[in-house]
Amino acid sequence: MPAGINNSGIFIAVSFIIFSEKYVSKKNYPAQINGISDAGDCNSLCILGPFQFIISLTGNGICPYIVPGESEYSLQCVPGDRRMKNSTEKLIQLVNIEDPDCVLKEVKFILLSMNSDFSTKNIENVFQDIIMLFQGKYQGYQACNTEYHDLRHTLEVFLATSRLIHGALIDGRLISEKMINIGIISALMHDTGYSQTLDDVNGTGAKYTVSHILRSIEFCTKYFAGSPSYGGDLNSFRDILLCTGFTDRIEGIKFSSPEVETVGKILGAADLLGQMADRLYLEKLLYLYHEFKDAGIAGFENEYDLLKKTVTFYGQSLNRMEKDLSGVHKHMKSHFRVRWGLDRNLYIDSIENNIDYLKYIIQQDDYMSFLKRGGIVQKLKKSRLEAL
Missing domain, CATH: 1.10.1300 (Catalytic domain of cyclic nucleotide phosphodiesterase 4b2b)
Structure with a gap:
């Protein structure tokens, strides 16, 4: 578990899939597929989809994707708001680029979202x-x-x-x-x-x-x-x-x-x-x-x-x-x-x-x-x- 998140913290990413005509009409490339992904720190369980917001059951508002050992860069969640502050850290907080396994898992998730048979x-x-x-x-x-x-x-x-x-x-x-x-x-x-x-x-x-x-x-x-x-x-x-x-x-x-x-x-x-x-x-x-x-x-x-x-x-x-x-x-x-x-x-x-x-x-x-x-x-x- 990343630094800055206590053991009692449970984070749930709630996804809402909104299929537009543009997505569903594209042959072999359907809209984003719901799935389980441990992108980010590779330990936090998230259900991911195209439109999502983060809910912290502990109420401390800290998102699960943070730079290990650098809690000062933690993203702060606004209840009901998908936006995250401190955009300089956002990319690595979505996917930990320092972990090859995390990167591969995210790439696979992207590919399977384009075509479930990829x-x-x-x-x-x-x-x-x-x-x-x-x-x-x-x-x-x-x-x-x-x-x-x-x-x-x-x-x-x-x-x-x-x-x-x-x-x-x-x-x-x-x-x-x-x-x-x-x-x-x-x-x-x-x-x-x-x-x-x-x-x-x-x-x-x-x-x-x-x-x-x-x-x-x-x-x-x-x-x-x-x-x-x-x-x-x-x-x-x-x-x-x-x-x-x-x-x-x-x-x-x-x-x-x-x-x-x-x-x-x-x-x-x-x-x-x-x-x-x-x-x-x-x-x-x-x-x-x-x-x-x-x-x-x-x-x-x-x-x-x-x-x-x-x-x-x-x-x-x-x-x-x-x-x-x-x-x-x-x-x-x-x-x-x-x-x-x-x-x-x-x-x-x-x-x-x-x-x-x-x-x-x-x-x-x-x-x-x-x-x-x-x-x-x-x-x-x-x-x-x-x-x-």
């Missing part, structure tokens, strides 16, 4: 292999040593991609079950290019920053070579993965179908949304500076310079999502409305909170003292002392 077997198999890859347990590969492009980031993109696909279907886009599988698996594969083989002993995976997308495509191609399920879809995987290149021109990709293009753009948007909405985003930018430094990428004098230029990057990211990626990020709002009863894009809310805070701290003399999450600043300071 087979998640292939996604689950790839998911387990990717976890092993990052942990150094996948044959022939070292553990991940890039601290910005880490397992957490891949889980964020995996979840964000699933949510966007869900929202896209709600909004009337047509995506087959096969292509949904390919898109979500591509999310799991999208940063495998940072991984180093056992005999690659020089430097870190960050040295592959420039080439990591092509390396991810290569990993994916080898992984599915001869596969009866996806051996014939390697071009689709390639084109979808190419959409994660921030400076790559989407119009230069010759997509095999509009469906592949849609899913590729969804992954491209999910990659941006997932990382920038992370509650550790600002702290992890310090890691990103060192990854760029290891890769020999110029343009940033120091950690502070990268933080300062991230404000501009945010504007560029919005422009890319609106234009190059055809605004598919807007489908996220429909997902949260149907899944959680929140008629907002929580990713954009969280990103704006991050950027607003960033604008504040870069004006401060001791900007590092404002980056308190995840113990990242302390870890970097310790590494510097050890290097002396």
Whole structure:
């Protein structure tokens, strides 16, 4: 049970399903299905549906989804009101991104809500292999040593991609079950290019920053070579993965179908949304500076310079999502409305909170003292002392 919730607390999520004509008329993709899910902290039992509010029988008003060890971030419930305060914490309180099992359970729940007969077997198999890859347990590969492009980031993109696909279907886009599988698996594969083989002993995976997308495509191609399920879809995987290149021109990709293009753009948007909405985003930018430094990428004098230029990057990211990626990020709002009863894009809310805070701290003399999450600043300071 998470910190901040006493043992006598019983929380019931009461769901009301309202089927609109739009949902029930969509073949193979019915409205949100009632079910039991332990998304969140993986211990709290909730009955989930599209429109829900939280009732605390203890009367203390604290919701069950809180950051372990950080009770000051607890969401406060307003009786009869589905809204939650402190939106910067909302995403991790809905699903604990730090627990791979929780993330997988939520993705499966989303997929089954789109189609109760959806087979998640292939996604689950790839998911387990990717976890092993990052942990150094996948044959022939070292553990991940890039601290910005880490397992957490891949889980964020995996979840964000699933949510966007869900929202896209709600909004009337047509995506087959096969292509949904390919898109979500591509999310799991999208940063495998940072991984180093056992005999690659020089430097870190960050040295592959420039080439990591092509390396991810290569990993994916080898992984599915001869596969009866996806051996014939390697071009689709390639084109979808190419959409994660921030400076790559989407119009230069010759997509095999509009469906592949849609899913590729969804992954491209999910990659941006997932990382920038992370509650550790600002702290992890310090890691990103060192990854760029290891890769020999110029343009940033120091950690502070990268933080300062991230404000501009945010504007560029919005422009890319609106234009190059055809605004598919807007489908996220429909997902949260149907899944959680929140008629907002929580990713954009969280990103704006991050950027607003960033604008504040870069004006401060001791900007590092404002980056308190995840113990990242302390870890970097310790590494510097050890290097002396």
